[in-house]
Amino acid sequence: MRLPEFIRQHTDRIVDEWEQFARTITPASEYLDRAALRDHARTILLAAARDMTTTQTAGEQVAKARGEGPEKTPSLDQAGASHGELRHTEGFDLVQMTSEFRHLRACVIRLWVDSLETPDLNCFQDMIRFNEAIDEALAESTAAYAEQVNRSRDIFLAILGHDLRAPLQAVSMSTELLMRKTTLEGDALTCALNIKHGARHMAAMVSDLLELVRSRLGKRLPIEPAPMDLADAARAAIAEACAGNPECDPTLKVEGDTRGIWDAGRLDQLLQNLIGNALQHGSNPREVIVTLKGEADSVLLSVHNYGDPIPEEAVGTIFDPLVRSADEELGQPSTSLGLGLFIVKEVVTAHEGTIEVSSSEAAGTLFSVKLPRQI
Known part of the structure; x- marks a missing residue:
């Protein structure tokens, strides 16, 4: 039986061995279920089998070995890249991730060779094509893993x-x-x-x-939730913001129960950045208003200031990393590199909350955050 057909007929058996091997990669595998351990193994195998059955000239084979050939298996590349990204997220190191491909290669060849009765020259060609496909998937997976490392x-x-x-x-x-x-x-x-x-x-x-x-950025921030009072955190954040600005005097309004289970350090980041943003871009540092309102299952936080409104076209990208306001782009002095609101968004997302922004000349600029009391 030719190798591509063997892979298609024995996919489940091969993936089972992939899973058994992945389970031995500790400590990351200790927290993964069966689906996560198997990950993209089936997709990679079937894409490799498809790649092996495509026509390939001797020149194309040489070019592919050098990484210069045309893209023939986008599904294989995508599966390999996705596998690398997920293994990074799940805590596998690079050596552990690449060892999965080594085991997959050895497993397929061993099972296939054991099934052969009379090997012929086509078998050697099948092995070459299979190794090419696995190397392609491994290269994409490694590149995606490295990109996630650099990004983090x-x-x-x-x-x-x-x-x-x-x-x-x-x-x-x-x-x-x-x-x-x-x-x-x-x-x-x-x-x-x-x-x-x-x-x-x-x-x-x-x-x-x-x-x-600055030019290389952005996954979810790690958090350590514990009981805390958001009102106390807001008072501390206002005091710290005013320590370097004697003219600032934000107003804090508190209504209802503002206690919840959150990461105090991360929420301090959020408050510092929202208040600092309002003080920096507001027309009057004494007109910044911080409002907290406790609801049944969540706490609402808003920071309001008057000043030049955020352009409508900028609202959609205001939480992106390294995005600067129009006046900063024109060269006016600023301590911001466009990370403050990106950090705010990341903190809100880590707490499974939501954040919205509205801005107009008449109503001013309002950042509204909704945090579940418990995640």
């Missing part, structure tokens, strides 16, 4: 760099106020100047970090 790393670095800016600004502004309102001499003055220069140097390094990942 870049998102982490970008969020880290962005979130370092708020405390650095608070340190810098507090040092400036201390030096203006207090007469410092000797060691005290030296310490204050060192803090000032150190904060400035760290801010420059953070900017360099963000520039590094």
Whole structure:
């Protein structure tokens, strides 16, 4: 029996062996069900069988071995890429993921050879074509896995760099106020100047970090939910935002029960970014209003400010990473690299909530977040 037909007739048996091998890859496999362990094995096998039956000249075979041939098996490429992405999400490392293809190759050849009674020259050609197909799927899977690794790393670095800016600004502004309102001499003055220069140097390094990942970004943020009160988090976020801006005086309105089970650190990120965004783009830092309203199964959070409205064409992309506002594009000073609202969206998504934005010159700009009390 030719190899493509053998694969079609024994797909279930081969996939069963794939699953048994995948189950030995720990610790990632310990949390996966049968469907997840089997993943794209069937699709990869059937696509490989189809590829083996397509006509291929000697020149095309050489080109394909070099990765230069025409795309003949888009379904194989897609299945391989999807497998790589999912294995990264599920916690497999690159060596573990590629070992699945090694086992698949060995399994198919072993079972097929055992079934042959009188091998002929066609068998060698079938093996060559099968190896080509598996190598193609492996290459796509590895490339997709590597892309997910790079993407996750870049998102982490970008969020880290962005979130370092708020405390650095608070340190810098507090040092400036201390030096203006207090007469410092000797060691005290030296310490204050060192803090000032150190904060400035760290801010420059953070900017360099963000520039590094700016052109390469964005999966769901990891969270550690615990009981907390969103009103307490909002008061703390407002106090921190105002530490570096003496003119800011946001109004906090609280109605109903604002307690729930969320990740306090992530919600602090959300609040800091929404409040900071309103202060930065609002026409008056004293007219920013933060509203919390407890409902039966959720808590509503809104941040409102007046100022130039968000252009209608920009509303659809405002939560995308590294998107800047029109005034920032024109070169006006800003500390934003377009990550704040991206982080907000990621935090909301991680908590299975929703976020909406509306903006007009008359009504102002309103960000509305709905968070389930428990996820």
